[in-house]
Amino acid sequence: MPQTLDILQALRDFPILGRELRPGVPLVYLDSTATTQKPLAVLAAMDEFYRRSNANIHRGVHTLAEEATALYEGARQRVADFIHAPSARQVIFTRNATESINLVAYTWARANLKAGDLVILTEMEHHSNLVPWHMLAAERGVDLDFIPVTDDGLLDLDAYRLLLERGPKLVAFAHMSNVLGTINPAAEMVRLAHEAGAVALLDGAQSVPHLPVDVQALDADFLAFSAHKMLGPTGIGALYGRQELLEAMPPFLGGGDMIKSVKLRSFAPNSLPHKFEAGTPAIAEAAGFAAAVEYLAHLGMEAVADYEHKLIAYALERLEEIPGVKVFGPAADRKGGVASFTLEGVHPHDVAQILDRDGIAVRAGHHCAQPLHEKFGIPATTRASFYIYNTEADVDKLVDGIYKVKKIFG
Amino acid sequence: MDDLYRDQIIDRYKNPHHRGRLDPHDIRFEDDNPLCGDHIEVTLRLDGEGKVTEAAFDGRGCAISQAAADLLMESVVGSSLDDVKALDKQHLLDLLGIDLGPVRLKCALLSLKALKAGVYGLGEASDDLVE
Numbered sequence: 309m310p311q312t313l314d315i316l317q318a319l320r321d322f323p324i325l326g327r328e329l330r331p332g333v334p335l336v337y338l339d340s341t342a343t344t345q346k347p348l349a350v351l352a353a354m355d356e357f358y359r360r361s362n363a364n365i366h367r368g369v370h371t372l373a374e375e376a377t378a379l380y381e382g383a384r385q386r387v388a389d390f391i392h393a394p395s396a397r398q399v400i401f402t403r404n405a406t407e408s409i410n411l412v413a414y415t416w417a418r419a420n421l422k423a424g425d426l427v428i429l430t431e432m433e434h435h436s437n438l439v440p441w442h443m444l445a446a447e448r449g450v451d452l453d454f455i456p457v458t459d460d461g462l463l464d465l466d467a468y469r470l471l472l473e474r475g476p477k478l479v480a481f482a483h484m485s486n487v488l489g490t491i492n493p494a495a496e497m498v499r500l501a502h503e504a505g506a507v508a509l510l511d512g513a514q515s516v517p518h519l520p521v522d523v524q525a526l527d528a529d530f531l532a533f534s535a536h537k538m539l540g541p542t543g544i545g546a547l548y549g550r551q552e553l554l555e556a557m558p559p560f561l562g563g564g565d566m567i568k569s570v571k572l573r574s575f576a577p578n579s580l581p582h583k584f585e586a587g588t589p590a591i592a593e594a595a596g597f598a599a600a601v602e603y604l605a606h607l608g609m610e611a612v613a614d615y616e617h618k619l620i621a622y623a624l625e626r627l628e629e630i631p632g633v634k635v636f637g638p639a640a641d642r643k644g645g646v647a648s649f650t651l652e653g654v655h656p657h658d659v660a661q662i663l664d665r666d667g668i669a670v671r672a673g674h675h676c677a678q679p680l681h682e683k684f685g686i687p688a689t690t691r692a693s694f695y696i697y698n699t700e701a702d703v704d705k706l707v708d709g710i711y712k713v714k715k716i717f718g
Numbered sequence: 719m720d721d722l723y724r725d726q727i728i729d730r731y732k733n734p735h736h737r738g739r740l741d742p743h744d745i746r747f748e749d750d751n752p753l754c755g756d757h758i759e760v761t762l763r764l765d766g767e768g769k770v771t772e773a774a775f776d777g778r779g780c781a782i783s784q785a786a787a788d789l790l791m792e793s794v795v796g797s798s799l800d801d802v803k804a805l806d807k808q809h810l811l812d813l814l815g816i817d818l819g820p821v822r823l824k825c826a827l828l829s830l831k832a833l834k835a836g837v838y839g840l841g842e843a844s845d846d847l848v849e
Binding site: 654655656657658661662672673674678681686687688716717 | 723728732752753754755756757778779780781782822825
C-alpha cells in the first residue's frame with residue numbers, strides 16, 4: 309500500500325480534470341465536499357455492468373441475473389470491508405447519507421422514542437442530520453438539544469457531558485463538518501454516549517471519503533454515508549448498523565425484495581440486509597460504488613488523509629495571508645480538506661462567480677448548514693474543498709483568483 | 719473582465735442611487751432568499767393618481783442582486799401600478815444588459831419579486847410573479 313499519493317497518476321485517472329471550461333481555461337475543481345469527480349475505474353465498472361451483465365438481481369436463475377446479483381452483493385461486501393463492518397449483512401444500500409439517516413429516523417427512532425425522550429445533535433449538522441429529527445420531534449414530541457460549537461469551530465465537549473446527564477436516547481452527529489472541516493472526536497463521543505445509555509449515529513458523509521473509518525474501533529451504532537462524495541456515482545449510499553439494532557427495527561419502505569413472503573392481507577419481512585431494500589436498487593451504481601472503495605483502498609485511507617492534511621495546511625496558510633479573508637473552523641491539525649471563508653465587502657456569490665471565470669469551481673451559500681452560519685453571524689460563505697486529485701498549484705490558483713476578486717471590488 | 723461584472727454593475731453595487739427606506743411610504747414589502755441569505759426590503763411612494771414618485775430598496779446580497787434592485791427602482795419611478803404589475807424578468811435582464819444562468823437569475827429577480835408582491839398586496843412573494 310503506497311504511503312504517499314501518486315498525484316500525477318490520480319490526475320490521469322479523472323478524465324474530467326483534463327477539461328477546459330473555455331479555451332485556455334482548465335477546470336480547477338475545489339467542490340469535492342459537494343460531490344467528488346469519478347475515476348475511470350468507476351465509470352468503467354458501471355459501463356461494463358450495462359454492457360455485459362445488466363439484469364435484475366435476486367431470484368433470477370439465468371446467467372445475467374446470477375452475475376448481477378453476485379456483483380451487487382459483492383459490492384456490499386467491499387463497502388463493508390472498507391468501513392471494517394463485521395458483516396456485509398450490516399450494510400444497507402440506500403440512495404445517499406440523507407436517506408440512511410431518514411431510515412434510522414423512520415424505523416429505529418419511531419419504534420424506540422416517545423414524547424419527552426431526548427435526541428442530542430450538534431450545531432454544526434448538515435440539514436440531512438437536522439430535518440429528519442425536526443420531523444420526528446413534530447410528530448412524536450421528542451426533545452432535541454444541541455452540542456454547541458465553539459468560536460474556533462470545535463464541539464464543546466464539556467457542554468456535551470452536561471447534556472448527557474439528561475439521559476438522551478440518541479446522539480447523532482457529523483464525524484466531520486462539511487463547512488468547518490472539523491474532525492470530531494467520534495470514538496470518545498460514542499463512548500460517552502454509550503456510558504449515558506444512548507445509541508450513537510455518525511453522519512459519515514464527509515469522514516468516510518476522507519479518513520480511515522473503522523466502525524468497530526469507533527463502536528458506532530449507525531454510520532451513514534454517500535458514494536458520490538467518495539469517487540462513486542450519485543444515487544447510492546449506505547447505512548451501517550449494529551446487527552441487533554437492525555434485526556429489531558421494523559422495515560422502512562415496503563415492496564419487492566424486502567419481504568420473505570406476502571399474503572393478500574399481510575407480509576413477513578426479509579432478513580438483513582434485504583429487509584431495508586425495497587424495490588429494484590441502484591445496481592450499476594453499486595458496481596461503481598465498489599470500484600470507488602477499491603480505488604480508495606488501493607491508495608490507502610491513511611495516505612489519503614495525510615495528503616489532504618498537508619494540502620489544507622498549505623491552503624490555510626495561503627488564504628490567511630490575504631487581507632480581508634476570514635477562514636472559519638479550527639486549525640489544520642483538527643480539520644479535513646475544507647476551507648469555508650468570507651471576503652470582506654464581497655458576497656460569496658460574487659467571489660464564486662468571478663473564480664468560475666478562471667475555471668475555479670467553489671461553492672457559495674450556507675452549504676446545507678444554515679444554523680451553523682447563523683451561529684457565526686454570517687448568511688453565507690465561499691467554500692473551497694480538496695480531495696486526492698488537488699494540488700498546491702490549485703491552492704495557488706484559488707489565491708490568485710481571490711486577489712482578482714479584490715481588485716474588481718477594490 | 720467579463721460581462722457579469724461590467725462597470726455598471728460594480729458601480730451600482732458600490733454606489734447605489736436608490737438604497738434606503740422611504741418613511742412614510744405607501745407600499746412596502748420584505749423578502750428573503752434563504753438559499754444565499756439575501757434579504758430585501760422595497761418601499762414605494764405614490765402620487766394622487768397612483769403613480770410611483772419614489773422607490774427605494776434596502777437589504778443585503780450579491781452585486782448582481784443589489785445592482786438589479788437599484789436599476790429596477792430607478793426604472794419604476796413614474797410608472798403606474800399596472801405598469802409595475804406587467805414587468806417581467808426580461809425587463810430586469812434588459813436593465814442589467816447581461817445574460818444570467820438559472821442560479822444567478824434568482825439573485826437578480828429577488829427585487830422584482832418583492833416589488834410585485836408589494837404592488838399586488840400579497841402576503842408572500844411567489845416565483846410565479848416573475849415567470
